[in-house]
Amino acid sequence: MTARMEIALHAAFRATLTALSRPGSVQPVPGAGDAVEAARLVLDAVWEAESPPVIVTGAPEPGEFLRVPNGTEEEPELGATVVIVIDADAPVTRVRLSGPGVDGELDIDLPLSPAVLAEREQACEGWPCGIDLVALGPGPQVVGLPRTTRIAVLEVD
Template identity: 65%
Template sequence: MSRTEIALHDAFRATLTALSRPGLALAVPGAADAAAAARLVVDAVWEPDAPPVVITGAPGPGALAALPVGTEEEPELGATVLVVVGAGTATTRARLAGPGVDGELVTDLPLAAGTLAERAAACADWPRGIDLLLVGPGPRIVGLPRTTRVSVLAAG
């Protein structure tokens, strides 16, 4: 395998693990920074004609609320969103629970409390919802699938 193929394979595995273990920050091997990690993840997981929604920087008010959440019959039509965050991004302390989380996990997420509230509203009518992948700061990825319940504890 070439270095590129290995990097894509590693990015694919990191993405799957991130979605199956919500809140766990995982390295994206082969990436030097968040932008490179995001490119690897997109190239490894999605076809060029069906990429996820990519937001660079903090999502603005209403950014997640405007995304499709799928239907009860076709929840897969809900958006998958990659949020690429840089160093110095404000964090929100949150408690995560749900499939893939052993009991509860308290962690700092690089999203504003208002963005997490929009995500909660989008995911309130399961199986409809959106899946989030937080890439960065640095070459790391954190998954927040629609099945993960997020309770805001404190904005940082």
């Protein structure tokens, strides 16, 4: 592995950790030209081949978040991490985030539909069980939404 690749992987690792520790913050993935390259770097930097995340390209299908494992009370670590590679034309939903890592509340736009966000909330209802989301894109950036982050869809005027 070249020194340049090691630096890019380290940067992708740090960006992902920062995104997950600061839910809703958009973190650039240095060394990536687009969301697909960012996803490759993040996947290589964070996950091992024997325990890969669930990868979704484009908009998640209805029910997709309800079909992935969300762990058990005894083994919450068995909950899936879903990595979504966002299309440039993905729907945008205004939401309010709260929970650990969020200073009070944070209003942001997420490139996920209200229906998908509702399914994610349903999958995370029985804490400590739940799923973690890592969204990449639409450019070379990452946003983390751990299972402890509450997401409320805001009404559109």
